[in-house]
Amino acid sequence: AQRVTQPEKLLSVFKGAPVELKCNYSYSGSPELFWYVQYSRQRLQLLLRHISRESIKGFTADLNKGETSFHLKKPFAQEEDSAMYYCALSTGGTSYGKLTFGQGTILTVHP
Amino acid sequence: GAVVSQHPSRVICKSGTSVKIECRSLDFQATTMFWYRQFPKQSLMLMATSNEGSKATYEQGVEKDKFLINHASLTLSTLTVTSAHPEDSSFYICSARGGNTGELFFGEGSRLTVL
Numbered sequence: 001a002q003r004v005t006q007p008e009k010l011l012s013v014f015k016g017a018p019v020e021l022k023c024n025y026s027y028s029g030s031p032e033l034f035w036y037v038q039y040s041r042q043r044l045q046l047l048l049r050h051i052s053r054e055s056i057k058g059f060t061a062d063l064n065k066g067e068t069s070f071h072l073k074k075p076f077a078q079e080e081d082s083a084m085y086y087c088a089l090s091t092g093g094t095s096y097g098k099l100t101f102g103q104g105t106i107l108t109v110h111p
Numbered sequence: 112g113a114v115v116s117q118h119p120s121r122v123i124c125k126s127g128t129s130v131k132i133e134c135r136s137l138d139f140q141a142t143t144m145f146w147y148r149q150f151p152k153q154s155l156m157l158m159a160t161s162n163e164g165s166k167a168t169y170e171q172g173v174e175k176d177k178f179l180i181n182h183a184s185l186t187l188s189t190l191t192v193t194s195a196h197p198e199d200s201s202f203y204i205c206s207a208r209g210g211n212t213g214e215l216f217f218g219e220g221s222r223l224t225v226l
Contacts, residue, residue: 036217043219044206044217045217086155097145097160097206097208097213098157099145099155101154101155103153103154
């Protein structure tokens with residue numbers, strides 16, 4: 001069975017500092033990886049997906065199949081980035097939409 | 112983007128009663144919706160896949176007789192927690208695929224408290 005691990009429950013940085021939220025996964029096939037974000041009192045929303053290889057709100061994430069990682073990075077954190085971040089995996093195909101979530105990381109960006 | 116709405120957002124019920132939670136796709140049709148459960152300070156766990164016009168597919172360990180799912184139309188799926196007990200207290204979240212990219216959109220969640 002697939003598994004997603006986010007080793008850090010809490011992560012604090014100062015505004016302007018680089019930030020990296022770690023995500024490791026285990027799955028024998030070719031997964032689709034996502035990062036979801038949940039701002040305070042808002043619903044979960046997609047931040048980015050590995051297949052699109054895009055940068056959203058300054059965040060990027062590269063799928064490293066060798067290390068089975070999909071870390072989320074931003075070179076200069078902003079206060080508005082403070083939120084809960086979830087890494088998620090889909091096995092794709094007919095299971096597309098069925099996500100396995102990591103435990104989540106609460107990011108706090110201090111002024 | 113597409114909007115998924117859940118109702119009610121909060122519900123408190125007595126032990127032994129049944130509670131229904133609705134999940135609606137407001138501006139798109141969703142043949143498939145997903146129900147997740149989130150315990151306090153824990154991650155979301157997929158409970159079941161709701162299929163329009165057919166039976167839901169439950170994940171291992173989820174009691175189908177306990178958590179009844181009905182997907183009667185392309186815009187509505189309901190989750191009924193039957194004979195609720197305090198251990199069923201949780202945050203229930205639904206999602207649906209929509210838009211051109213098939214992106215998953217999440218509802219705002221429904222917090223169930225069973226006394």
